[in-house]
Amino acid sequence: MTMRATFVFYAAALFLAVAAPYLGLYPVFGMQLMCFAIFACAFNLILGFSKMLSFGHAAYFGSAAYLTGWLITAHGVGPGLAILAGILLGVVLGAVIGAIAIRREGIYFAMITLALAQVVYFVCVEAPFTGGENGIQGIARESLFGVIPIQSDLVFYYLVLALLVAVMLFIARVVHSPYGQVLKAIRENEPRAISLGYRVERYKLTAFILSAGMSALAGSLKALSLGFATLTDVEQGTSGQVILMTLLGGAGTFFGPVVGAGVVVTLQQYLSDRVGAWVSVIIGVIFVICVMAFRRGVVGEVRAFFGKRSAARSTAP
Amino acid sequence: MTVFGYPLPAILGQLMLGLVNGSFYALLSLGLAVIFGLLRVVNFAHGAFYMLGAFAAYVGLTSFGISYWWLLLLAPLAVGVLGLIMERLLLQHIYRLDPLYGLLLTFGVALIAEGVMRDRFGSSGNSFPVPEALQGAFNLGFMVLPIYRAWVILASLVVCFGTWFVIERTRLGATLRAGTENVRLVQAFGINVPMMVMLTYGAGVALAAFAGVLAAPVIQVAPLMGSSIVIVVFAVVVIGGMGSIFGAIVSGLTLGMIEGLTKVVYPEASNIVVFIIMAVVLIWRPAGLFGRE
Numbered sequence: 001m002t003m004r005a006t007f008v009f010y011a012a013a014l015f016l017a018v019a020a021p022y023l024g025l026y027p028v029f030g031m032q033l034m035c036f037a038i039f040a041c042a043f044n045l046i047l048g049f050s051k052m053l054s055f056g057h058a059a060y061f062g063s064a065a066y067l068t069g070w071l072i073t074a075h076g077v078g079p080g081l082a083i084l085a086g087i088l089l090g091v092v093l094g095a096v097i098g099a100i101a102i103r104r105e106g107i108y109f110a111m112i113t114l115a116l117a118q119v120v121y122f123v124c125v126e127a128p129f130t131g132g133e134n135g136i137q138g139i140a141r142e143s144l145f146g147v148i149p150i151q152s153d154l155v156f157y158y159l160v161l162a163l164l165v166a167v168m169l170f171i172a173r174v175v176h177s178p179y180g181q182v183l184k185a186i187r188e189n190e191p192r193a194i195s196l197g198y199r200v201e202r203y204k205l206t207a208f209i210l211s212a213g214m215s216a217l218a219g220s221l222k223a224l225s226l227g228f229a230t231l232t233d234v235e236q237g238t239s240g241q242v243i244l245m246t247l248l249g250g251a252g253t254f255f256g257p258v259v260g261a262g263v264v265v266t267l268q269q270y271l272s273d274r275v276g277a278w279v280s281v282i283i284g285v286i287f288v289i290c291v292m293a294f295r296r297g298v299v300g301e302v303r304a305f306f307g308k309r310s311a312a313r314s315t316a317p
Numbered sequence: 318m319t320v321f322g323y324p325l326p327a328i329l330g331q332l333m334l335g336l337v338n339g340s341f342y343a344l345l346s347l348g349l350a351v352i353f354g355l356l357r358v359v360n361f362a363h364g365a366f367y368m369l370g371a372f373a374a375y376v377g378l379t380s381f382g383i384s385y386w387w388l389l390l391l392a393p394l395a396v397g398v399l400g401l402i403m404e405r406l407l408l409q410h411i412y413r414l415d416p417l418y419g420l421l422l423t424f425g426v427a428l429i430a431e432g433v434m435r436d437r438f439g440s441s442g443n444s445f446p447v448p449e450a451l452q453g454a455f456n457l458g459f460m461v462l463p464i465y466r467a468w469v470i471l472a473s474l475v476v477c478f479g480t481w482f483v484i485e486r487t488r489l490g491a492t493l494r495a496g497t498e499n500v501r502l503v504q505a506f507g508i509n510v511p512m513m514v515m516l517t518y519g520a521g522v523a524l525a526a527f528a529g530v531l532a533a534p535v536i537q538v539a540p541l542m543g544s545s546i547v548i549v550v551f552a553v554v555v556i557g558g559m560g561s562i563f564g565a566i567v568s569g570l571t572l573g574m575i576e577g578l579t580k581v582v583y584p585e586a587s588n589i590v591v592f593i594i595m596a597v598v599l600i601w602r603p604a605g606l607f608g609r610e
Contacts (some may be wrong), residue, residue, distance in 0.1 A: 103603040111551040280432030287425025
């Protein structure tokens with residue numbers, strides 16, 4: 001797609017997102033969708049742009065949701081500070097888990113992140129302040145920094161939208177920076193990047209921590225949007241979902257994770273009451289289809305389609 | 318009698334339970350290692366096949382009245398055939414791709430299997446009776462040893478050793494090992510490599526199902542029984558080093574026992590001790606204890 005078409009597309013998408021609550025979108029559903037979109041974008045930074053498949057991203061998402069919820073319900077901390085604390089927790093966890101996991105690559109990396117995320121999960125199960133099976137309920141939103149009235153679902157919707165746009169811009173900035181170029185070089189050929197003198201570990205760890213921090217932001221926002229944090233947020237299933245969102249939408253594309261999050265969250269919302277355990281089957285089938293026949297994802301396929309067309313047009317006599 | 322302030326019978330009892338769990342870890346990580354060796358696929362569905370093995374036994378007993386001993390043979394065969402079909406339908410098309418896709422594909426398959434079983438049987442557990450011949454317990458004087466537990470350990474040790482023997486000491490195993498080193502060369506010797514790959518996957522899956530049948534009487538047979546154990550088994554495999562058959566068996570059994578001991582000393586950590594050990598091993602020896610870079 002040309003620059004102009006891309007710009008028009010993003011402008012239209014943004015317009016649609018701004019207008020959506022007035023077009024009949026239930027704001028809470030919109031918030032939930034965008035929280036997962038932030039989560040998937042954060043995940044895409046490491047899967048799409050540096051080919052690290054983390055199988056344990058729910059650890060950052062869920063633990064931040066818990067921390068934010070706990071700070072608000074048990075200590076009356078304001079939402080702004082509670083979100084910041086959640087991000088900080090994600091960054092710290094990301095640094096610790098990332099530092100261990102980047103010692104291996106590829107599938108080992110995936111298995112290690114999965115195993116270490118399981119530690120976070122069990123800590124959340126056992127810890128006294130997470131409320132066990134019930135989780136933390138009734139997380140109320142007070143006004144942000146005492147001025148922005150985010151008690152209103154509509155206001156909070158726009159705050160989450162603003163943060164989603166900020167996260168996407170930030171990721172675009174990171175990917176197009178010299179740092180991002182090195183990250184891409186590592187993705188394409190790690191031994192070569194090493195031989196060029198780059199300290200590959202440091203680059204990968206930074207990306208991992210950034211991704212964990214943004215996943216934590218998503219988790220904190222999710223806790224505030226829906227008003228609860230439960231074990232589902234830290235579970236392996238959530239880690240799987242964010243992978244699916246990214247893969248389905250198109251790993252390594254900017255808008256793909258948003259599309260993927262939209263599809264997966266909508267599917268779950270509408271199917272979970274109707275088909276029961278079949279949700280898991282449907283998610284599994286989408287996984288299989290994505291891997292077998294649809295590896296570029298929705299946005300990747302669309303881009304390839306337009307790329308082919310414009311290439312055909314330019315070579316035509 | 319106490320050891321470091323902990324009652325000896327408690328320690329021995331937990332060691333025993335740990336060894337039983339360790340037997341399952343060993344069987345599962347063995348299958349995982351065999352599959353990974355040849356296919357370069359990390360079989361995320363391994364836990365699901367373990368679950369299907371247990372369910373095959375449960376259904377075989379309750380609906381068809383097949384005896385435990387036949388089930389020990391038939392359930393792995395049935396699930397193994399399922400594995401063969403899956404290899405033909407799905408896995409064989411992705412060998413050329415990044416191994417990460419294999420992990421994702423098998424993860425999807427695991428979700429499908431779990432969802433179908435949850436729809437059929439609900440999420441709660443079903444109990445499977447201990448076969449009559451193995452009921453009761455030995456009284457060893459210092460501890461009571463349930464016969465079925467002893468049987469689990471014995472059976473899995475025999476199967477593990479048998480698998481190790483086949484792979485390391487027979488001509489068939491030599492061909493398999495050659496396949497893990499250089500597939501094209503093996504093919505050049507006139508060996509039907511796709512067939513070999515398919516059967517290897519089936520065998521690995523059958524091992525998982527065998528573990529499931531063994532486990533059925535000591536745990537609750539439930540659709541999600543595989544999804545938590547597979548993560549532990551991944552950690553076991555990372556600790557042992559993926560390529561090593563021997564490493565998989567030894568680390569499986571050892572980690573099971575360590576987990577058991579943790580239950581005596583600090584029960585809260587028993588769920589995570591394997592993962593902590595994995596982290597320590599990674600920092601100290603990234604390739605795993607028995608692995609090579």
